[in-house]
Amino acid sequence: MKRFPFFVISVGLLILSLSSASASPWDDMTQLANSIKHTSFPNKTFNIVKFGARENNPSIKNTKAINAAIVACNKKGGGIVLIPKGIFQTGPITLLSNVNLHLEKGAVLLFSTNPEEYLPTVITRWEGSDCMNYHPLIYAYKANNIAITGQGEINGQASFANWWAWNAKCSVGYKKGTSDGHLIGRARLLKLNEDNVPITQRQMGSGNYLRPQLINLILCNAVLIDSVKLRNSPFWVIHPLLSNDIIVSNVNIESLGPNGDGCDPESCKNVLIQNCSFNEGDDCIAIKSGRNNDGRHWNIPSENIIVRDCQMKAGHGGISVGSEISGGFKNLYVDHCEMSSPDLGTIIRLKSNTCRGGLIENVFVRDVKVGQCKEDVLKINLRYDPAEPSPRGFIPMVRNVNLKNVSCKRSDYGVSIDGLDDASRVSSIHLQNCDFTGVKFNGNDIQGANDVTLNNIRINNIIITNEQISTDYDPHP
Template sequence: MNQFYLNLKKAFFVLTSLLVSFISFAQQKVSTPVGDILLNIKVPEFKKATYDITIFGAIANGKTDTKAVFDKVINQCSVEGGGEVIVPKGTFFIAGAIVLKSHVNLHFEDGAELIFSADDKDYLPAVLTLWEGTELFNYSPLFYAYQCSDIAITGNGKINGSASKNFAKWRPQRSEEQNKLRQMGHDGTPVYERVFGAGSYLPPDMIQFFGCKNVLVDGISIIDAPYWVIHPVLCNNVTVQNVTINSMNLNNDGCDPEACTNVLIQHCNFTTGDDGIAIKAGRDQDGWRIGQPTENLVVRDCIFNSKTNGLCIGSEMSAGVRNIYMYNIKIKKCLSAIYFKSNLDRGGFIEDIHVSDVQCDSTLSAFIRFENNYHGSRGGHYPTRFNNFIIQNVSCNYSGEAGIYAVGVKGNPLKNISLKKVTIKSTPKDQVVDNAEHLTYEDVEVNGTKLLKPVETGPIMLRTD
């Protein structure tokens, strides 16, 4: 009998040891860098209360203004502790911005469509916003939230920004207003004095969450946006998923997380007039003043078709960008596919960047592109620190100007770039390399030939956006 209990005790000890080992192994398996980021990203939860906008008087005829109804319902929902504001099937028109409040999920049911006014006066008074990395008071974004928590835009509805009727015709690049704003940022002009809006021509974003936490955009389709499409600013815990964008206006970036932490972008399909993804962190002196880097961000399982770039970091990134993971991405056509850009005004850093499993059909310029002297410098000399990039298991059928472009600046080279399992089937120039330290190739094939190591070529000029 004693031997029986002795054997049973041994068996229990062995089983306990195996269980502890299994749990330890499981924990090690989950505890990856991406896994650690995802543990900090959770979609917000909402009360079960529902508020149907038609019950409050919204008429689905595509003509009657529903602005007052949306304002009333969203405010009431938030004040009463939150819930879902329901946009039911039908076509609704709104002359002005939707201003979200805390604890509100704006949910579009199947068959719902929201058409925004094209009249710029409907997006006044001016609100505090960020325009190309610089703070100002400007036209309200079409969806706007300021310092809110637990907010969402969800459902299978269609959102029409109507920008081609007005905002998309504006040409802010190199305009008087753009130069004025950038000079204000450079000079440290108090933000309350940077008042634009009426009489100026800086188009608003489609969606901007400013200083918010626990944010979700899920399922919606967006067309005809005025400027950057989804632009979280100074936010924490952001999820953008299952979103379709088809908007080819000037500067229609798909999603631009700026000065944000803990961001997940997944299962999206963007066809855009500018970058598919552009990760940012403020512009020049204004970015340094705010000082919030973008970090802990995952982009995965997406499809991009872009008039300019596919996956991009910069060029507004002066507070720094780090700890970024982008993988399982398909890029149809673009200018440059995997692009890291800055210029001599920016300062800051781009570091600890991981890109893998990207398939690209064709680029007009470069497949993999590092550029530390992007156009637009105002004469400063604050080169950005590029450090620690791993790019692996990526391929491109055709790259129009160069396959690999890695160009730093004298005295501030690109550092620690690892390219592994890279295939570029056809390109006029296999590599352009200048001022790059510890750039390594492993199983890199261009035009059917293995590239064993980088070769300093000096810089050449490529097409830019």
């Protein structure tokens, strides 16, 4: 690939595009944060011990007791289902409307690693494809006004001795047009997606090795996840899907296994993620809206997502948009975050391909401090997963991406863009007042983009002011 260092730049103008007619996108962010609906619960408590739960006994599963407390709380108009101090073994939990699952300080929910306990299958989505799969460890479907709170710990107990070992087992490929009789896991589900098979016929339970999420909330409204510790998920940690008005605050998440994304809002609207810490085996935060046919069928973008005052350590990306983004995304605000780890790949990562398509627009990032990352501060990749066998011709687009006051002390590149032959598919990319030191390759790597402007950017102590890059993709580097 041809390299374009920072000094191969022609003089241009800095044009800052805003997501609305307001004075500042950050005013929009404040208004959005204030508009998100909050949860509210009656002052009634349902202690799981009174429903038969017993602590500190590995031979006792408290699944029935915890779910019975949730059902009782829901039937009586809502309130708090209390997990008191102690260690409680459990299987899958289903949240219902008007229930706050609250873990006292010192309370631990330890989830079973026996897959059979997570059957029968339920409606969910796995890597952007709709399916019937294992019951997530904590699950809600069409529930309103729900919460998971408290200073306790929710631990999926996943490791390479159990759930995480499935990552290799589910990865069996296929060639387009072949029968799915011999396929399992990812490949089988992707073909079911491609063939538009009804969701209820996409049974992905036993024998397919698709791991369940730690928390999966589908078609829910008014959600709060606050102050809990989340550990060792089989798959993604927090996965709200087709849901609105979500607040994730003061949560400490660590899950270093494969596909260990921290928080993945998918086709969700009005989401606030604040004061959280992430240490993940995959993206810390990944915004999605469905994969290929399924994403286009629903055609529900993710939109209006705020990430502020968060800390990111290990992860493929600090904040990613995609790659399952077929329904599109708009309006991301990243404010006052800190990111650093030798195991952190990219800071801001936008990705898709011509199978997935999707429009990504209006990304605003300011006041982000990075100690180190392995790859790039900003990475835009429209050639992600080039070997994907699904039909192509769905052209993605990224536009109006703005970074301001972002510093990084070590990376490969400042900006890396791998666009398409049509450079207009990546446009209006603007960086202002950024300081990138310790840049390994001494600049940027940009192909297939128009209107990339740098204003007062310092790369390895050399300042770029009011300069613009416009680079077509070079098919013969």
